[in-house]
Amino acid sequence: MRLIFLGHCSFYTISNFAEALKQNLKNVRITVADPVKPSGDELTKEDGKVFDEIITLPSKRNIKLSFSDKIYSLKEIIKNKNKIKYFLKCLLFLRLKEVKNYINGNAENHIYAILISKQLENYDVYHFHYLAPGFLTLLKFIRKDKRVLFTFWGSDLYQVVGVENYLKQLEAFKRADIITINTVEMKETFLTKFGRMLEPKIRYADFGLNENKLDLINMKNNEQTISDFKKKNSIADDKIAIVIGYSGSSKQRHIEILRILDKLDKNVLRKFFAIIPMTYGLQFEDKKYLQKVKEECNRVGFDCKIITEFMPQEDLIELIISGQIKLNLRETDAVNAAMLESLFAGSIVVNGSWLPYRKLRRLGIYYEEIDSLDDLRNLIPYLIENFKEIKNKTINNPPLISKNFSYSSAINDWIKIYDELNINKNNFKNVPAIT
Numbered sequence: 104m105r106l107i108f109l110g111h112c113s114f115y116t117i118s119n120f121a122e123a124l125k126q127n128l129k130n131v132r133i134t135v136a137d138p139v140k141p142s143g144d145e146l147t148k149e150d151g152k153v154f155d156e157i158i159t160l161p162s163k164r165n166i167k168l169s170f171s172d173k174i175y176s177l178k179e180i181i182k183n184k185n186k187i188k189y190f191l192k193c194l195l196f197l198r199l200k201e202v203k204n205y206i207n208g209n210a211e212n213h214i215y216a217i218l219i220s221k222q223l224e225n226y227d228v229y230h231f232h233y234l235a236p237g238f239l240t241l242l243k244f245i246r247k248d249k250r251v252l253f254t255f256w257g258s259d260l261y262q263v264v265g266v267e268n269y270l271k272q273l274e275a276f277k278r279a280d281i282i283t284i285n286t287v288e289m290k291e292t293f294l295t296k297f298g299r300m301l302e303p304k305i306r307y308a309d310f311g312l313n314e315n316k317l318d319l320i321n322m323k324n325n326e327q328t329i330s331d332f333k334k335k336n337s338i339a340d341d342k343i344a345i346v347i348g349y350s351g352s353s354k355q356r357h358i359e360i361l362r363i364l365d366k367l368d369k370n371v372l373r374k375f376f377a378i379i380p381m382t383y384g385l386q387f388e389d390k391k392y393l394q395k396v397k398e399e400c401n402r403v404g405f406d407c408k409i410i411t412e413f414m415p416q417e418d419l420i421e422l423i424i425s426g427q428i429k430l431n432l433r434e435t436d437a438v439n440a441a442m443l444e445s446l447f448a449g450s451i452v453v454n455g456s457w458l459p460y461r462k463l464r465r466l467g468i469y470y471e472e473i474d475s476l477d478d479l480r481n482l483i484p485y486l487i488e489n490f491k492e493i494k495n496k497t498i499n500n501p502p503l504i505s506k507n508f509s510y511s512s513a514i515n516d517w518i519k520i521y522d523e524l525n526i527n528k529n530n531f532k533n534v535p536a537i538t
Contacts, residue, residue, distance in 0.1 A: 104131050104525060107226040109241055111233035111256070112138040114146065116440075118153045119313045120517075123510040125153070127518055134226065136160050141350075141383030142413055160241075161218040163211045176210035220244045228252055228524055234259040236271040242278055250524045253282040254308070257437030258354075260284075260292060273297050276304070281520055285309040285437055288459030306520050311513025312443055317505060319420050320448050332425035333376075336408060342376045343487055346426035346450075349441035351381035351411070353388055354433045356476065357396050363479050365403040371484045377407035378426065382414055424448045427494075428486055431455070432476060438462070446470065447504040449497045451486060453479075468503050469496045 106124075108117055112135050121133045134156040138146060151157050180186045186209070193201045219241065223229070229245055230252045231238060245251065253276070263272065276282060276297055282304045284290050290305055333340055345364075348355030357379055364377065379400070385393055393411065400407045414422065429445040429452045436442075436458045445452050446463075452470040454460055463470065471493075473482055486493055506512060 104128075104228060104521065105134070105226045106131055106228045106230060106521075107134040107136060107223070108138075108230050108232060109136050110231040110238040111235070112136065113232075114138045114140045114150065116310055117232065118150065119510070120310055122153045123311070123514045124517065124521075127514050128521060131521075132156075134158060143383075143386050144413075158222065160222065161215060163215050166211050166214050166218075168207060168210050168214075172210045172214065173206055176206050176213060179213065180206065180209055216244065228521065230254065232256065234272060234275070235263055236268045236275075239271060239275040242275055251279050252520065252524065253279045255282070255284050255289060255293070255437065257289075257439075258435055260289060260296075260437075261435035269296065276301055279304060280524060281306050283308040283520065286459040286462050288461060289437060292459075306516070306523075308516040308520060309438070309508065309513045310440070311510040312440055312447070312504070312508050314509050314511060316416075316420070316444070317447060317509060319416070320423060320444065321501070323420055324424050324448055328421055329425045329427070332421045336378075338376045338406070338408075341374075342406070343374060343427050343490060344378055344425050345375050345428045345430065345483075346378045346380065346422070346445070347430050348433065349380055349431075349439065350383055351385035351388060351393065352433070353392055354435070356432055356434070357381075358399050359476055360430060360432065360479065361396075361399045361403055361407070363476055364405065364483065366480060367483060369404065371487060372405040374487050375405065375428075375483070377405060378422070379407065379409045380414075380422065381409055381411050385411070423450075426450050427490070428453065428483075430479075431458075432473070433458075443504055443508050446497070446500045449494070449501065451490075451493055451497060453482065453486075466503055466507055468500055 108121070117135060117138055121135070124131060124133065132155045133153075135154050136158050137160055138154075138157060140146065140150075146157070180190050190202065190205060193199075193205065223241065223244055224246070226249070228250045231241075232254050233256045234253055235258075242251070263269075282293075282301070283306050284293060285307060290307075293305070294302055329344075330340060332338075333342075333344065338344060347357055347360050361377070365372075377400075379396065381393065381396070393409075397409060400409060410422075423441075423444050426445055426448070427450060429442065429450045431439070431442045431445075431452055432455045438460060442452060442454070446468060454470050454472050456472045456474045460470075471482060471486070473479065
């Protein structure tokens with residue numbers, strides 16, 4: 104099977120996924136288009152070894168037009184009833200710059216369509232990751248007899264807004280053979296937004312957690328690691344380390360949380376140290392966002408530290424283990440790996456009740472939950488004053504996380520999905536048309 108990953112191909116998630124597929128799926132060749140590291144760094148040769156091929160999709164910005172391209176474009180405009188109307192209107196009002204841009208734009212679109220169609224023609228399954236409208240435009244260049252798999256990541260369902268965007272997504276979902284989500288709540292949100300006629304296409308699947316990483320967490324998970332981490336980061340041994348979020352995205356609500364924590368009693372403020380990991384995600388934020396978080400840290404009445412530099416895996420493992428309380432209170436989510444890793448490490452995780460985590464409850468995984476950020480005013484003092492007692496409640500979390508979210512467990516759902524696509528490749532187009 105020739106498989107290609109398209110869309111937002113975040114390197115660490117996609118590479119771990121590809122490695123697990125290759126270990127469990129026979130005769131699969133995996134290509135990835137335009138993978139990106141969250142840090143923005145370039146991929147190394149070592150990074151690329153897990154894939155059979157890494158390709159760069161053509162960009163309209165790199166297309167250089169010849170005179171013959173422009174002549175072809177003009178002829179094509181003249182033959183098209185819809186295009187010629189706009190073209191003649193621009194000529195009539197002597198909008199010569201618009202005429203030129205229209206000819207050039209039409210030529211670029213034509214050349215781009217040829218390039219992208221040729222590049223995407225030789226695959227069996229097209230697996231789209233992160234279903235924001237901008238990533239779905241490639242669908243029109245994929246032949247109708249090809250199999251298409253869509254995977255929601257979270258924000259692409261919860262944070263894409265606007266009727267125009269919904270319509271673009273809906274058209275794409277009509278084309279998809281299978282659409283994967285990872286929680287019941289996400290499924291209900293999807294069907295409510297886009298229609299229950301799409302339910303036959305839905306399958307449950309999760310990327311799972313890298314077992315090598317879990318093994319490292321397990322190996323280093325002890326009091327000495329926590330003590331060494333605190334010493335390295337100038338954290339007093341008797342202070343509880345509270346980790347706020349897991350990335351530099353403002354959706355982690357760093358500033359709001361810092362302001363609420365600052366309102367706690369001074370006796371509580373002296374007992375914890377806040378750590379804010381912002382090693383990736385800042386590239387998508389306003390340039391002043393990091394500075395705003397720094398200013399808030401300087402203002403509050405408790406100790407805190409922002410981490411922005413890339414962390415080697417060993418340092419990251421130490422942070423996961425040493426985060427004694429983890430605040431996972433972002434606006435939307437689809438069961439992120441960082442939160443699961445903290446649960447596996449034995450952290451007391453605080454999740455928002457608005458997040459789709461009922462699956463964790465059903466599995467018996469322990470975590471604290473709040474209905475609003477303001478609830479931290481009561482919860483944090485309670486957690487700090489009763490830390491050892493509450494910490495004991497996390498004792499069953501590691502085996503439950505490993506059993507239900509490691510790749511050896513999660514990959515089975517994906518194998519079934521890919522097998523289904525291969526076996527029933529002509530039987531997916533029977534979902535009723537949407538009118």
